[in-house]
Amino acid sequence: MILNYIWFVLLGVLLTAYGVLDGFDFGVGILHLRARTDEERRLIINSIGPLWDGNEVWLVVFGGALFAAFPNAYATALSGYYVPIMIMLCALIFRAVSIEFRSKKNSQVWRQTWDVSFCVSSTLAAFIFGLIVGNLFIGLPIGADMEYHGHIHEYFNPYTLLVGCFAVAVCAMHGSIYLYLKTEGELQKRVHGWMWQTFGIFLFFYILTTIYTLVQIPEAVINFKRWPWASIVVVLNVLAIANIPRAIYLNRPGYAFVSSICTLAAFTFLFGIAMYPNLLVSSFGHQYNLNIYNSASSQKTLSIMLIVAACGLPFVLSYTAVVYWIFRGKVQLGKMSY
Template sequence: MATFLGIDYPTCWFLLVGAVFTGYIILDGFDLGAGIIHLFFTKEESRRIALNAIGPVWDGNEVWIVIGGGALFAGFPEVYASLLSAFYVPFILFLLGIIFRAISIEFRSKEPMLWWRRMWDISYCASSTLIAFLLGVILGNVTEGINMGPDHVFRGSFTEFLNPYALLTGVTTVALLMMHGAIYLVMKTENRLYTKLTLIVKDATIFFVIMILLTSFYTLLYLPKMAAVIRNYPELFVVPVMMVLTIANITRQITKRKYLYAFISSAVTISLLMILVAMELYPNMLVSTQSPANNLTVYNASSSQKTLGIMLVVAAIGVPLVVGYTTFVFVTFKGKVKLDEMSY
C-alpha cells in the first residue's frame, strides 16, 4: 500500500478530511456563534456592528465545508454516499439554514423598515442556531453509530437521529459556537457593545462548560467504547487532559480580558474535540449499530490508491492556497469594526 510520510494513503485522507472539517467548524463556527447571539443585541447600531464584524469573512469561511465535502467524495465516495443518504433530512435542513443565513445577512440592509430588519434578524439567528445544532446532531450520530445494513444503506428512520446523545451533542455544539462567536465579537467591538459582550461571553462560557460536562458524563456512562481507545493506548490520555486545560484557559483569559488568547484556546478546544472523535472512530468512518462487519472503514471505503495519490497532489496545492487567502482576509480586516456607508 502506498504511503506518504510513512502514513498509508487512506489514513492520510482520513486525517485530511478531518482537518478540513475542523477548519470549517473553527472558522464558520464564530460566524454561527455571532448569529446565535444576534438577538441579544437590542440596538440597531449594535446589530449592524455585529454583522459587519463577520461581513468580510463569513462567505469565505463557508468555502471550507465545500472543500470538506469534495475531499470526502474524492477520498471515500462510499462514505459520502452512505452519509448523505442516511442523513438526507438533516442535510437538507442544514442547506436551508445555510441559504437563509446568507440571504438574511444580505437582505437585512436592503430596506429601512423596522419589520423588515427584525424579520431578517430573527431568520439570521434561527438559521445560525439550526446549522450549529444539526452539526452537533450529525456528529453525535456518527460517533454513536447508525442503523446501517451490510449493503451500507441506512435502515432506520429520521426519528432515530433524535436520540438523547445526538440531541445533547447538538446543544453542546450550539453552546460551544455561542462562546466562540461571542469571543470573536468582543475582539472586534468597543465602547458599550464591548461592555455588553463581555457579559455575554461569560454567560456563554458557563453554558458551554455545563454542556461539555454533561456530554462527557453521558459519554462515559453510556458509550464506554469511546473510553476504550484511551484505555488501550494510555498515551492518548494527553488529548482529553489538554482539552480540559484549554477550556480552563478560556475562562482564565476571559477573566483577564485577554480575548485573543481566549479565542485561540477556543479554536484549540474545537480541534481537540474533533481529535477525540477521530480517535474513537479510526479506522472506522461510519459505524453500523447492526454489526461491526457492516462498518465503513478508511480501507474498505476509500478510492483506489492511484486516485488517492493524485488527489493528495491536488490537495497539497489547493489547501495552502485556501489557507493563504483566509489569512490574507483576516489580516486585511483586522481591528475594531467601524460603520460607514458601505456597511451592512
C-alpha cells in the first residue's frame, strides 16, 4: 500500500506546482485592469506571455495522474464538480483567447473588451478553484455507490465562498510580486503599491478563513493532533507569510516572491495533511469517503505509473526550467509581443 501513499504525495506535488506557477498568471490577470495605458497592459500580458500555457501543463498532468492512480475518485469528482469544473475550464479558455486576440486588431473597443475578458476570466478561474477546495474540506453528498447526490446550490455556502475569495486574494498577491520583478519604471512604482494592497487583502482573508476552518471544521486538525510533526508546516507557513511584508519593506522582491511561493506550497501541504487519507469527503458520513485505498487502481498499475512518472517528470521539469531561464529579466515589448 506504500504506492497509494506515494501517489497521494505526487498528486500534492503536482497541485503545488500548478498553484505556484499558474497562481501568478491568475494574479497578473486579476490586476490587469489597474494598468493605466495600453502599453502598460501589453507589458502586463507579456510578463506571462511565454509562460502561461506551459504552466497549465501541470493541471493537465494532475488530472491525468488522478485519473490513472485513483479512477473512482476521479469519476466521482468530475461528476460531483461538473458545473464548477466546466465554469473553470471556460474561464481558462477565455483567458487564453483574451491573451491571443487582444492585439489582433488596433481598436480601442476591441482591446478593452479583451482586457475585461482577461481580468474576469482570471478572477473567475481563481475563485472557482478556491470554491472547489472549500467543498473538498466540508464534504460532498456522496453515497455508498460513490455517486454525487447533490444539487448545484450546494456548491455555494459561506465557507466555500470565503475560500474562493481567499484564493483570489492569494493569486493577486502572488501576481503583484511577480509583476514587480518583471516591470520597471513608473509601472513598477505603482506595482509596489499593489503589493502592499494585495498583501493586506490576503492577510484579511487568511485570518478569516483560518478562524472559520478551525471553528466550523474540527476534522481539519485531527491529523495535526495525530502527527505533531505536521505542525512544522504550520510554523513554516506563518514564517513565510511574515517574511513577505518584511521583504517588500526592505525592497527585496526576490525574497518576497520566494516567500510567496513557500506560502502557496505550505497551503497545499496543509490541505493534504488535513485531508489524508481521503481524496473526497462525504457529507453523508465518513464511511462513504473516497480515500487512497478504496478508490485506487491496482498495485501493478500504480507501480507502472510510477516508472512512467520517474521517466517523464524530469523532462517536464527541464522544459519548465529552460523556459523560465530564457525569459528571465524585465519584460520588453517587441514585434512578436502580444
